[in-house]
Amino acid sequence: MEAWRRQLDEPVSAFPIVKAGPAHVATLKTFDPPLSTLEGRQFEGARRRAKRLMFPTADGELVVLVHLMTAGRLKYLRAGEKGPKVPAFRLEFQGGAQLVLTEAGSKKRAGVWLLTPEAVEAELAHLGPEALGLGADALGEICAEESRRLHSLLRDQRVVAGIGRAWANEILHHAQLSPFALSRDLVPEQVQRLADAIDIELGRGLELRERGANDARTYRVHAKLHEPCYDCGTPIARVDYEEHTVYYCPNCQTGGRVLKDRRLSRLLR
Numbered sequence: 001m002e003a004w005r006r007q008l009d010e011p012v013s014a015f016p017i018v019k020a021g022p023a024h025v026a027t028l029k030t031f032d033p034p035l036s037t038l039e040g041r042q043f044e045g046a047r048r049r050a051k052r053l054m055f056p057t058a059d060g061e062l063v064v065l066v067h068l069m070t071a072g073r074l075k076y077l078r079a080g081e082k083g084p085k086v087p088a089f090r091l092e093f094q095g096g097a098q099l100v101l102t103e104a105g106s107k108k109r110a111g112v113w114l115l116t117p118e119a120v121e122a123e124l125a126h127l128g129p130e131a132l133g134l135g136a137d138a139l140g141e142i143c144a145e146e147s148r149r150l151h152s153l154l155r156d157q158r159v160v161a162g163i164g165r166a167w168a169n170e171i172l173h174h175a176q177l178s179p180f181a182l183s184r185d186l187v188p189e190q191v192q193r194l195a196d197a198i199d200i201e202l203g204r205g206l207e208l209r210e211r212g213a214n215d216a217r218t219y220r221v222h223a224k225l226h227e228p229c230y231d232c233g234t235p236i237a238r239v240d241y242e243e244h245t246v247y248y249c250p251n252c253q254t255g256g257r258v259l260k261d262r263r264l265s266r267l268l269r
Protein backbone atom coordinates (compact mmCIF):
# COMPACT_ATOMS: atom_id res chain seq x y z
CA MET A 1 0.00 0.00 0.00
CA GLU A 2 2.86 2.32 0.79
CA ALA A 3 4.35 1.61 -2.63
CA TRP A 4 1.09 2.68 -4.24
CA ARG A 5 0.96 5.82 -2.22
CA ARG A 6 4.43 6.84 -3.34
CA GLN A 7 3.62 6.05 -6.92
CA LEU A 8 0.48 8.19 -6.84
CA ASP A 9 1.69 11.06 -4.69
CA GLU A 10 3.13 13.19 -7.48
CA PRO A 11 0.86 12.51 -10.45
CA VAL A 12 -2.45 13.00 -8.59
CA SER A 13 -1.36 16.46 -7.45
CA ALA A 14 -0.14 17.62 -10.87
CA PHE A 15 -3.44 18.91 -12.27
CA PRO A 16 -6.85 19.99 -11.01
CA ILE A 17 -9.77 17.60 -11.31
CA VAL A 18 -12.10 18.40 -14.18
CA LYS A 19 -14.55 15.53 -13.80
CA ALA A 20 -15.33 13.43 -10.73
CA GLY A 21 -17.16 10.19 -11.42
CA PRO A 22 -18.89 8.15 -12.51
CA ALA A 23 -18.72 5.81 -9.56
CA HIS A 24 -20.27 2.38 -9.13
CA VAL A 25 -23.17 2.56 -6.70
CA ALA A 26 -21.57 -0.04 -4.43
CA THR A 27 -18.17 1.64 -4.53
CA LEU A 28 -19.02 5.21 -3.58
CA LYS A 29 -19.98 5.10 0.08
CA THR A 30 -20.92 8.75 0.60
CA PHE A 31 -23.32 11.06 -1.20
CA ASP A 32 -22.87 14.27 0.77
CA PRO A 33 -20.91 16.27 -0.27
CA PRO A 34 -21.55 15.17 -3.86
CA LEU A 35 -18.60 14.03 -5.96
CA SER A 36 -18.94 17.03 -8.23
CA THR A 37 -17.70 19.30 -5.43
CA LEU A 38 -14.26 17.91 -6.24
CA GLU A 39 -14.30 19.46 -9.70
CA GLY A 40 -11.94 22.40 -10.04
CA ARG A 41 -9.96 21.38 -6.97
CA GLN A 42 -6.48 19.95 -6.89
CA PHE A 43 -5.10 17.20 -4.68
CA GLU A 44 -2.23 17.88 -2.38
CA GLY A 45 -0.89 14.36 -2.82
CA ALA A 46 -1.49 10.83 -1.59
CA ARG A 47 -1.53 9.83 2.07
CA ARG A 48 -1.99 6.51 3.77
CA ARG A 49 -3.42 5.23 7.04
CA ALA A 50 -3.27 1.47 7.54
CA LYS A 51 -4.90 0.07 4.41
CA ARG A 52 -6.59 3.31 3.44
CA LEU A 53 -5.33 5.69 0.81
CA MET A 54 -6.30 9.30 1.19
CA PHE A 55 -6.19 12.19 -1.23
CA PRO A 56 -6.69 15.51 0.51
CA THR A 57 -7.47 18.55 -1.62
CA ALA A 58 -4.89 21.35 -1.55
CA ASP A 59 -7.49 23.78 -0.17
CA GLY A 60 -7.85 21.56 2.90
CA GLU A 61 -11.60 21.17 2.53
CA LEU A 62 -12.10 17.64 1.23
CA VAL A 63 -10.51 14.23 1.35
CA VAL A 64 -11.07 11.30 -0.98
CA LEU A 65 -10.57 8.14 1.04
CA VAL A 66 -10.08 4.84 -0.78
CA HIS A 67 -10.13 1.35 0.65
CA LEU A 68 -9.18 -1.19 -1.98
CA MET A 69 -9.96 -4.33 0.03
CA THR A 70 -8.43 -7.35 -1.70
CA ALA A 71 -9.42 -7.04 -5.35
CA GLY A 72 -9.49 -3.28 -5.87
CA ARG A 73 -6.78 -1.61 -7.97
CA LEU A 74 -6.08 2.06 -8.30
CA LYS A 75 -4.36 3.21 -11.46
CA TYR A 76 -3.13 6.50 -12.75
CA LEU A 77 -3.53 6.76 -16.49
CA ARG A 78 -1.62 9.38 -18.41
CA ALA A 79 -3.46 11.43 -21.01
CA GLY A 80 -4.35 9.13 -23.89
CA GLU A 81 -3.45 5.96 -22.03
CA LYS A 82 -6.11 3.30 -22.45
CA GLY A 83 -8.03 2.35 -19.33
CA PRO A 84 -10.94 0.11 -18.38
CA LYS A 85 -14.28 0.82 -20.06
CA VAL A 86 -16.32 0.86 -16.88
CA PRO A 87 -14.16 1.51 -13.83
CA ALA A 88 -15.73 1.36 -10.38
CA PHE A 89 -14.60 4.93 -9.85
CA ARG A 90 -12.97 7.57 -12.00
CA LEU A 91 -11.45 11.01 -11.64
CA GLU A 92 -10.36 12.94 -14.68
CA PHE A 93 -7.67 15.59 -14.44
CA GLN A 94 -7.10 18.63 -16.57
CA GLY A 95 -5.13 17.58 -19.63
CA GLY A 96 -6.74 14.13 -19.80
CA ALA A 97 -4.96 12.01 -17.20
CA GLN A 98 -7.22 9.81 -15.04
CA LEU A 99 -7.25 8.09 -11.70
CA VAL A 100 -9.32 4.91 -12.00
CA LEU A 101 -10.34 2.25 -9.55
CA THR A 102 -11.09 -1.18 -10.91
CA GLU A 103 -12.10 -4.31 -9.13
CA ALA A 104 -11.76 -7.80 -10.53
CA GLY A 105 -14.82 -10.03 -10.31
CA SER A 106 -18.42 -9.10 -9.77
CA LYS A 107 -18.05 -8.40 -6.06
CA LYS A 108 -17.64 -4.73 -5.28
CA ARG A 109 -15.88 -4.52 -1.95
CA ALA A 110 -13.53 -1.64 -2.49
CA GLY A 111 -14.88 1.70 -1.32
CA VAL A 112 -14.47 5.39 -2.00
CA TRP A 113 -15.55 8.06 0.49
CA LEU A 114 -15.64 11.79 -0.06
CA LEU A 115 -15.27 13.38 3.36
CA THR A 116 -14.32 16.53 5.18
CA PRO A 117 -11.00 16.32 7.06
CA GLU A 118 -12.96 16.29 10.33
CA ALA A 119 -15.02 13.32 9.19
CA VAL A 120 -11.86 11.48 8.20
CA GLU A 121 -10.42 12.20 11.58
CA ALA A 122 -13.50 10.84 13.30
CA GLU A 123 -13.54 7.83 11.00
CA LEU A 124 -9.94 6.90 11.64
CA ALA A 125 -9.19 8.25 15.09
CA HIS A 126 -9.85 5.19 17.11
CA LEU A 127 -10.13 2.58 14.45
CA GLY A 128 -8.52 -0.79 14.98
CA PRO A 129 -7.30 -2.92 12.08
CA GLU A 130 -9.91 -4.27 9.69
CA ALA A 131 -11.49 -7.50 10.85
CA LEU A 132 -11.64 -9.09 7.42
CA GLY A 133 -8.28 -10.62 6.61
CA LEU A 134 -6.89 -9.88 10.07
CA GLY A 135 -5.25 -13.29 10.43
CA ALA A 136 -4.32 -15.37 13.45
CA ASP A 137 -1.03 -13.60 14.24
CA ALA A 138 -2.52 -10.14 14.54
CA LEU A 139 -5.59 -11.48 16.31
CA GLY A 140 -3.39 -13.37 18.77
CA GLU A 141 -1.61 -10.14 19.67
CA ILE A 142 -4.92 -8.36 20.16
CA CYS A 143 -6.24 -11.15 22.38
CA ALA A 144 -3.12 -11.12 24.52
CA GLU A 145 -3.03 -7.35 24.93
CA GLU A 146 -5.77 -7.19 27.52
CA SER A 147 -8.15 -9.78 28.85
CA ARG A 148 -11.59 -9.11 27.46
CA ARG A 149 -14.79 -11.10 27.01
CA LEU A 150 -14.72 -12.20 23.38
CA HIS A 151 -18.11 -10.77 22.43
CA SER A 152 -17.20 -7.39 23.81
CA LEU A 153 -13.72 -7.43 22.31
CA LEU A 154 -14.91 -8.33 18.81
CA ARG A 155 -17.40 -5.49 18.56
CA ASP A 156 -15.02 -2.85 19.94
CA GLN A 157 -14.14 -0.85 16.81
CA ARG A 158 -11.03 0.54 18.47
CA VAL A 159 -9.69 -2.99 18.73
CA VAL A 160 -10.94 -4.52 15.48
CA ALA A 161 -12.83 -2.53 12.88
CA GLY A 162 -15.84 -3.95 11.11
CA ILE A 163 -17.66 -6.35 13.44
CA GLY A 164 -21.03 -5.41 14.93
CA ARG A 165 -22.99 -7.26 17.59
CA ALA A 166 -24.76 -9.49 15.09
CA TRP A 167 -21.55 -10.62 13.42
CA ALA A 168 -19.90 -11.12 16.79
CA ASN A 169 -22.64 -13.69 17.44
CA GLU A 170 -22.17 -15.35 14.06
CA ILE A 171 -18.38 -15.41 14.32
CA LEU A 172 -18.21 -16.80 17.85
CA HIS A 173 -20.70 -19.49 16.99
CA HIS A 174 -18.67 -20.45 13.92
CA ALA A 175 -15.51 -20.56 16.04
CA GLN A 176 -17.32 -22.60 18.72
CA LEU A 177 -16.22 -20.21 21.41
CA SER A 178 -18.18 -18.84 24.34
CA PRO A 179 -19.10 -15.16 23.98
CA PHE A 180 -17.80 -14.75 27.53
CA ALA A 181 -14.51 -16.58 27.18
CA LEU A 182 -11.59 -14.35 28.10
CA SER A 183 -9.37 -13.37 25.20
CA ARG A 184 -6.17 -14.17 27.12
CA ASP A 185 -7.37 -17.69 27.86
CA LEU A 186 -7.48 -18.68 24.20
CA VAL A 187 -4.94 -21.25 23.10
CA PRO A 188 -3.32 -20.76 19.65
CA GLU A 189 -5.65 -23.29 18.05
CA GLN A 190 -8.66 -21.31 19.27
CA VAL A 191 -7.17 -18.03 18.05
CA GLN A 192 -6.71 -19.63 14.65
CA ARG A 193 -10.30 -20.83 14.69
CA LEU A 194 -11.51 -17.37 15.60
CA ALA A 195 -9.42 -15.73 12.87
CA ASP A 196 -10.80 -18.19 10.32
CA ALA A 197 -14.34 -17.66 11.57
CA ILE A 198 -13.98 -13.88 11.14
CA ASP A 199 -12.99 -14.24 7.49
CA ILE A 200 -15.50 -16.94 6.68
CA GLU A 201 -18.47 -15.27 8.35
CA LEU A 202 -17.75 -11.72 7.15
CA GLY A 203 -17.08 -13.10 3.67
CA ARG A 204 -20.37 -14.97 3.77
CA GLY A 205 -22.13 -11.83 4.95
CA LEU A 206 -20.70 -9.66 2.19
CA GLU A 207 -21.66 -12.18 -0.43
CA LEU A 208 -25.23 -12.48 0.83
CA ARG A 209 -25.61 -8.72 1.15
CA GLU A 210 -24.41 -8.25 -2.38
CA ARG A 211 -27.11 -10.63 -3.53
CA GLY A 212 -29.63 -8.55 -1.60
CA ALA A 213 -30.30 -11.01 1.23
CA ASN A 214 -32.17 -9.61 4.25
CA ASP A 215 -31.19 -10.04 7.92
CA ALA A 216 -33.33 -13.13 8.40
CA ARG A 217 -31.51 -14.93 5.61
CA THR A 218 -28.08 -13.56 6.40
CA TYR A 219 -27.89 -14.37 10.09
CA ARG A 220 -27.94 -17.95 11.33
CA VAL A 221 -27.50 -17.36 15.06
CA HIS A 222 -28.23 -13.71 15.68
CA ALA A 223 -31.91 -13.11 16.55
CA LYS A 224 -32.66 -16.83 16.12
CA LEU A 225 -33.84 -17.52 19.66
CA HIS A 226 -35.18 -21.10 20.05
CA GLU A 227 -34.43 -21.95 16.44
CA PRO A 228 -32.25 -25.04 15.97
CA CYS A 229 -28.50 -24.46 15.77
CA TYR A 230 -27.42 -25.04 12.15
CA ASP A 231 -24.63 -27.24 13.39
CA CYS A 232 -26.10 -29.41 16.13
CA GLY A 233 -29.84 -28.66 16.30
CA THR A 234 -29.81 -27.38 19.89
CA PRO A 235 -32.16 -24.41 20.31
CA ILE A 236 -30.29 -21.11 20.13
CA ALA A 237 -30.21 -19.33 23.49
CA ARG A 238 -29.98 -15.67 24.38
CA VAL A 239 -28.50 -13.67 27.21
CA ASP A 240 -28.33 -9.94 27.85
CA TYR A 241 -24.89 -8.54 28.41
CA GLU A 242 -23.61 -4.96 28.43
CA GLU A 243 -26.83 -3.67 26.85
CA HIS A 244 -26.39 -6.15 24.06
CA THR A 245 -28.33 -9.30 23.40
CA VAL A 246 -25.99 -12.16 22.82
CA TYR A 247 -27.18 -15.24 20.91
CA TYR A 248 -25.31 -18.51 21.16
CA CYS A 249 -25.64 -22.28 21.01
CA PRO A 250 -25.26 -23.78 24.50
CA ASN A 251 -24.06 -27.06 23.02
CA CYS A 252 -21.52 -25.72 20.52
CA GLN A 253 -20.21 -22.80 22.52
CA THR A 254 -20.62 -23.03 26.27
CA GLY A 255 -20.22 -26.72 26.99
CA GLY A 256 -23.94 -27.21 27.57
CA ARG A 257 -24.25 -24.33 29.98
CA VAL A 258 -27.21 -22.02 29.54
CA LEU A 259 -26.21 -18.55 30.64
CA LYS A 260 -28.84 -16.80 32.72
CA ASP A 261 -28.97 -13.04 33.01
CA ARG A 262 -29.27 -13.12 36.79
CA ARG A 263 -26.43 -15.59 37.10
CA LEU A 264 -24.23 -13.67 34.79
CA SER A 265 -22.31 -11.70 37.36
CA ARG A 266 -21.37 -14.91 39.13
CA LEU A 267 -20.54 -16.75 35.92
CA LEU A 268 -18.34 -13.98 34.75
CA ARG A 269 -16.19 -13.91 37.79
Ligand SMILES: [Zn+2]
Pocket residue numbers: 229230231232233234249250251252253
Ligand atom coordinates in the same frame (compact mmCIF):
# COMPACT_ATOMS: atom_id res chain seq x y z
ZN1 LIG B 1 -24.92 -26.01 18.19
